[in-house]
Amino acid sequence: MNNQSNYKILVQIKPKKNTSLYIYNNLILFNNKIIPELYTSLLITIVVKYMYFTTIVISLLN
Secondary structure, three states: OOOOOOEEEEEEEEEEEEEEEEEOOEEEEEOOOOOOHHHHHHHHHHHHHHHEEEEEEEOHHH
16 A cells, blocks of 8 residues: 655755755655655754744645
């Protein structure tokens, strides 16, 4: 049973340059660089924990 939902999360981080975090299912793009799946939840946790983002946009993809 695999009930993975398709979603995209865009996180814009304020310090220094524009930083973007994209998550497509288990694929992560951080500043357009692919990050392995193992680091996905860790990176999200870090971003959310330290509240560097100014906006988060979550859009469900059909």
